[in-house]
Amino acid sequence: MIQQRNNIRLFEGVDRVAILLYLLLVLAGLTCVASAGYEDSIEGFFNLRQNHVKQALWACAAFVVGLFILLLDSRYYHMYAYYAYFGALLFTAGTIIAPEAIAPITKGAKAWYEIGPVRIQPAEFAKIATALAVARMMSNYSFNIHKTNDLWRVAMIILLPFAIILLQNDTGSGVVLCSFIFVLYREGLNKWLCIPLIMVATLFIFSFLFTPLVLLIVLVLIFTISNAMMMGGEWRRHLIFTAGIALSALVLYALSAIFWGGALSGYEALVITVIGGVIIAGIYAIRKHITAIFLTLALFIGSMIFVPAADMIFESVLQPHQKERILSFLGIINDPAGIDFNVNQSKIAIGSGGLFGKGFMQGTQSKYFVPEKHTDFIFCTAGEEWGFVGSMVVLALLCAMILRLMKMGERQQEPFSRIYCYSVAAIFLFHVMVNLGMTVGLMPVMGIPLPFMSYGGSSMIAFTILLFIAIRLDASPSKGMDALR
Amino acid sequence: MAENDAYTRRTILRFIVLLIFGVIACRIGYIQLIDTRYKSMAAGNVLNYEVQYAPRGEVVDRRGEFLVQSMECYDLMVIYRDLPKEGFDTTRLCNILSLSRERLERELRNARAYPRAPRLIIDYVAKEAKLRFEEHNFQGFYTVQRTARQYPRKIGGNLLGNLGEVSENDIKRGEGEYKKGDYIGKSGLERAYESYLRGDDGVKILERDRHGAIKGSYMDGMYDTLPVPGQRITSTIDARLQAFAEELMEGKMGAVVAIEPSTGEILVMASSPTFDPDAMVGRQRGNNYMDMLYDPQTPMFNRAVQARYPPGSTFKLVQGLIGLQEGTLTPENAYPCNGGYHWGNVKMGCHAHASPLDLRNAVAQSCNAYFCYVFRNIIENRKFANVKEGLDRWVEYVHSFGFGRKLGSDFLDEQEGYVPTSERYDRVYRGSWNGHTVLSLSIGQGELGCTPLQMANLAAIVANRGYYYIPHIVKAIEGQDSLDRRFYEKQYTMVDAKHFEPIVEGMWRGVNVPGAGTSSRAYLPGWDVCGKTGTAQNPIGRDHSTFLSFAPKDNPRIAISVYVEHGGFGATTALPIASLLEELYLTDTITRPELVKQVKSLPYALPSRYIRKNDSAKK
Structure with missing residues (x-):
């Protein structure tokens, strides 16, 4: 009986639009991975060793995790925000100290745990925990964004994981935390603090x-x-x-x-x-x-x-x-041949798509010439196979997801939920901006995945958790929160 | 926060999000709909990245004569997709490239698995064959220029080393430096100086039209890079001497190493049996390699730096020097020798000579008994608590002469040799041993193992009266001011310079005073040759023959060590080889052709384990 009541309560307030957008994006991602990551040498489309099959399994796992999050009481996120934060920090810092047997150096960064066939990137989870901790700190009743002391404390919460991720030598993931400036601005940060910060960052990148x-x-x-x-x-x-x-x-x-x-x-x-x-x-x-x-x-x-x-x-x-x-x-990767090989190939792949694209599994440019085609450069496949129309649909889905999250944030009565929703929107926005920006040659190449679409278990699960916590918080307005006060 | 302010901020943020997406959308639209450049590039299936292989650096000897040259050759590649549908004249292609039809068919079958990828059909295509190939325009095939190693004098197989295709491990270790199909130094000098010799490959980007044919250079070659040739290396080797050493050692097993004492430069490093380095280049490399791998005489084993030989009597020099430094021996000390050394039931035989002798004559005559006393006096010295401590001290001295450790030369394959420690004897004899148990060390036998390089280094130490420069095979690298610092630093032994005089005097007498010593055949008029013979017993077959020498006595120009396995007495085989090499190096002439003939025709019998059985040869 109790179970049933819970279920009714859980699914009633859930934002169906966000779930729908999520499922569409995952589906689009799977299709692209199937096309780009398909290994000719492995027999069978549904062979377990095929990238897209692995990715589908990850997506299922992620969805189960998402459902589990919906089952949890929303006040836990407020209650355990700091614990999660410090836990995630320790977990992330662990890669630096851990022996190479379980934390190998990949592409110069020591940012992954590798246990058997499973590879985990703790920085992905540090983002979630940081979002929770920032929301908890800033939703505090006595918190005032115009006080220097309070501002410093928020800055510390953001900079601590930033420093740890930089120590891992995984700059791309670290820079994502800059996106919190978006949240701070929404919460009333003085604009004369925001503008120079953004200026300096953009100028430094663009001057190169x-x-x-x-x-x-x-x-x-x-x-x-x-x-x-x-x-x-x-x-x-x-x-x-x-x-x-x-x-x-x-x-x-x-x-x-x-x-x-x-x-x-x-x-x-x-x-x-x-x-x-x-x-x-x-x-x-x-x-x-x-x-x-x-x-x-x-x-x-x-x-x-x-x-x-x-x-x-x-x-x-x-x-x-x-x-x-x-x-x-800065994450500006110089390729040894001295040519902007990745980006050039990526642009050729997208450009060859034309208006309507070449169709599923018909793309040759992204499949044969773009490196990291099924991870960081997944959008190439969308651009090539689905053309301008398809790219715009994918872009619209991503944009709608971010705007939806902001809207969800605005309708919250609790600052905690609002700030968290905005954090998620900001993290997604940064990922999309940098990832698509590098794919079309507007940004330096940084190893940042496209949410829900890039191949990779860690990022798939982490983005799902990030989103579903927001959905969960949105689904239960003020319930339980009052009990904490 | 005022409600109004929150509303403004929300609106601005929404605007920013839309702006970002708008910019990206515009960019995508521009790339996909307006800019046709990308489409045309993709339509013809784009760019062809052609590697321009850098010619590998060449190696010359100390006089500028080529040891290794780079020769133009070509790889024949195919892109399966581009082959003409209606087939092509396979017979003609096979004829031009002297390629068997089976091989061509096999390679084409392999290429079919990856139709878009360039695939190697055959390597080491000679220039003439390549020109003939180009006359016929085989669609789908093309050649890539590479360089192959060529050895004008065909010497120094183990010394110069050889190249091979990179392994998976090399690629992983190289961190992007290497790609599949690259060559890398696998041994010898090629391996040690890989980073200098290699050069940097360039890349040529070609644009293809929609039919797949090459249209021309992409963006007028804006992104092309030229290959940077590898650096030329000047070796310390004297090619003439090296060739002569290999000639004299032919048919024998062993090694010759000669060093210039004043610099540590290696003049000769010959390991025998050796092989023709050209055999390790080209299509027959694999077969030749396997053939040598199964040769019981192990031609690819570089004896000069890897073998562990008992130094025999040449080691008496070290004993004498340690005794002098420790104060347990003076040059005037004389010990009796009645056909050997007797103590209880311990007996160490010696040849017939006058007795008793002082140090100088004992060195010249190579008296075994004398050095048994010397060694016992060192390690059984009263100042040590026990023999163990004495031996440990002795080991320290021996290490300082470069034995039992790597010298740190630029030869990566260098081995340590072996000097036994007291722990080893404790283990073997369960703690109960004394100076008599280990007596064979006194004459360079027993557990002692030295590389010919270490022995030549000993000759250089004695020549320099107490120090050496780390031996090395490279004299200069093109574009570099100097070598590694360690090659310019004097390495001192623990024995003071003043103690070397009687030893050097003994070595001089052995050669220059008729009847006074064992090395008189090494006499070169006017050159004050100093030498020490050695005859090392071994459990299988004849004794090993060795000779250590340097010349002239003052301001020495060459220090040499010759080691001939199963060569008999030191004076029989090793000595004439060393003497001839010294003569050639010092006087540029050979005045004793009959000696050359004699060395080449020496009766020489290897133990049966080194004889290849016929059936194994066939395999």
Whole structure:
């Protein structure tokens, strides 16, 4: 009788949309793995040694774990958040100390336990525990995000697993924890703290990907637009300002080409006009007493200094082996042939898909030319076999899942549940952004899986747990939580 | 947090999510729908990554003469999918490449399993055959240029070592340095200096059209990399001397090692029987390899650095030096010898010579009894609590001469040899042993085992009066200022320089004073050769013959050790070989052709275990 009552209570409030999205994504992932990871040398489509069969088993296991989570009382997550956190930290740190027999070094990282045929990546579970711990800490009644002390404590909770994962030499998984800035912002973190943090991170990564000229143009555009938004319109004046800079840069470049035999490069011409533009904007701001412009200018100058500084430190101060270490620290993997082989092949595979794709099991590019085709580069197969239409469907599913999680967070009455839902959304968003970004050549290559789609047992189970805890918390509004207070 | 603020933030976050997805969607759309470059690249099935193999570094001897050269050759590859559907002229292909039809069919069957992958059909295709192959345009087949090793003088098989295809283990250990089909140094110098000799392979990226034919270079070769050839290595070996040593050792088993004492550079390192290094290159490599593996004379066993020989009487030098340093012996000490050493029922025989002798003459005459006394006095010294302690001290000295341990040369195959310790005797004799039990050590017999390299090093130590440089086979590497530091540091023994004079004097007398010693045949007028013979007993067959020598006495230029298994007396076989090599090195001429002839025609009989039985040869 009791069992039955529980069941009714459990499945009543469950968010069916989220479950449906989850199942569709897993199915899409399985199809891609079946196509990309199919081993010609192994006989039979349903042979247990085939990747997709293994992955299907993992998915079943993950779903069972998910059901088990739905069966558990929701207040346990609040109650045991810290225990789970410290447990996961110890488990993760264990790989560093553990002997190589059970924690072998793979691709330079000591981040896996390998017991028999089973490989576990504890960092995946550390993410879940960190999300729980952050939610618990920030949902505390006395917690105030504007107090420096409280902020430090949250930062510690996020930075501790970050440090441990960095020590494992598994930078990709560590960087994921940066996504918590998303949650902190939602909970009211001062935006002037958020913006520079994001700026520095993006600039550092992008300064390696783009030439200085492109970077400068992008910067000017971004800052003009954001300044216009902050000042509430005045689009015309900003447009004139940007056009003025562009025009004078062109004129300067042309003049130098005609009179001084091309003494100035395009980049130098633009730098000179931008400096002029900054001075003019500054004088304008002083005259009219507009503080917003000052803030924008300060940020702009800051990033202008930061980019060459990062570059200069990188190029001249560091030794070659240190450079390599930093590049691999950033997760920017340099392939020995000196060609952007992975990304190039990945782009070719996606590009060859066209509008409607080649059809299931018809993709040749991703199967034969893309490395890590069934793990990190799984999206290639989707792009090649299902074309633009299919890619957009997959993209829509992922986007819907993240927006759904945010919506679930918004409708919570308990801060704990809201913050947790947002954490999950943020982690998914980061994974999707970096994974798809590298697949289409917008981001440096980092070994980060695509949620629910990439081959791999650890990540499949970890993402499922992450999602189902959110669903569980969402399904039981405020029940049990009051009992804890 | 105000409700309004929360609403703004929620909206902004939602906007950010949509923005990120929007950017990615635009990018995907651009790649898939607008930019046709990727599609065309994929349509013709894209890029062909062709490895440009780097030519391996060459090796020259100390005078610049080539020991190892790189020769152009080709691998014939096939991509099964590209073979013409209607078949092709297999007979012509087989004829051009002198390939059997069965082999071609077998390889094609293998290639069918992976139709898209390039697959090796046959390697070591000569340049002429490759040119003829290209005249006929066999669709689906292509050649890849590689380099093969070639040995102009056909010497130094074990010394130079050989190449083989990388094993799974090599690939794993190399961490991405090696790929399947690469060659790697498997032994000798090739293995020790692999990282310098190897060079870096390049890659050439070719674009193919939709029919699979090569269209040209991808992006005008923007991403191509050129192969970087391996570095040239100048060996310390003297090719002329090495060839002569191998010639003299032919048909005998043993090893010759010569070192330049003032630098530690190895001039000769010959192990006999040896093999033609060219036999380890090319299509017959596997057969030749197996053949040698089953040869009872073990030609691939590098005796010069791996064998464990009893040093025999040459070890008396070490005994004398230790005695002098310990103070238990003075050069003037004289001991009687009545046809040997007698003590109770212990007896150690000796040949007939004048008696008693002092140290110098005992070295020259190689008196066994004398060194029995010397050895006993060292280890039974009253200052030690027991013999065990004395022997331990003695072992320390012997180690400092480079015995019983690796010398640290650049030869990775180097072995330790063996010097017995008191623990070993405790175990064997259950603790009850004394100076008489281990007496055979005094004349370099018993448990003692030394490599010819260690013995040559002993000659260098005596020549230098107390120190050596770690022996090495590489003199210079192209593009490197210097070798490893350890090759420039003097390694001192525990014996002071002043104690070497009487020993050197004894070695000099043995050669230069007629009738005073055992080595008089090594006399070279005007060169002050110093030498020490050795005749090591062994349980199977004739005695081993060995000779240790350096010349000239002052400012020595060469130190040499010759070891001939079952060669009889030291003066019979080993001595003339060493003497001839010294003569060639010091004077650039051979004035005693009759001696060369004599060495080559020495009666020499190996124990039956080294004789290959006919039936095993067939297998």
